[in-house]
Amino acid sequence: MNILKSFFVCGLLAILISCGNSGNKEEQSTATLANEAAKGGQIEFAESVFDFGQVKEGEVVEHEYTYTNTGTAPVILSQVSASCGCTTPSYTQTPVLPGKSGEIKVSFDSNGQVGTQQKIVTIVSNADNRVTTIQLKGEVLPK
The missing domain is CATH 1.20.5 (Single alpha-helices involved in coiled-coils or other helix-helix interfaces)
Incomplete structure (x- = not known):
């Protein structure tokens, strides 16, 4: 049993x-x-570094970075963040289809940022190159 x-x-x-x-x-x-x-999406920037040259303290620098999805699947940006609070990114919220382009607009407030500047914006997406960066650099002259 x-x-x-x-x-x-x-x-x-x-x-x-x-x-x-x-x-x-x-x-x-x-x-x-x-x-x-x-998998299959690929982000490729037309330019990944923008040099704004020299500006006077207090000026706001704005630049638009354009990227193209050179892959085979839609790309969705899940997070775009700046290295400092003086830099503010905004970006394409909708999926970017293969062969199409999206944009990331970056605004840098130079108030209190005298001297040589290099601001890095980090982009996280579902693309094969999941994490990539763009840069904004230049020199802020005192008032």
Whole structure:
């Protein structure tokens, strides 16, 4: 009788374990497909560094960086952040299809920023090059 119970418990465990693995494989397959679908986008900037030259302290410098999706899947920017609070980025919120372009506008407030400046904006996306940067640099002259 104990042997019969042992076989029953082992059989039940085998069924439960195989069901659990089946679900994991399906989740893994779904995750793999999602990752593959996200791959293929590629961000390429027309210019990744903008030198604004010299400005007087207190002036606001604005520049628009244009990028093209040179890949095969849509690119979505998930985060665009600046290295300092004096620099404010805004960017294309909609997916950029292959062959199409998007933009990132950067505004730099030079108030209190005298001297040589190099501001870095970090872009996080679903593209193959997931993290990329652009730069704004120049010199702020005192008032």
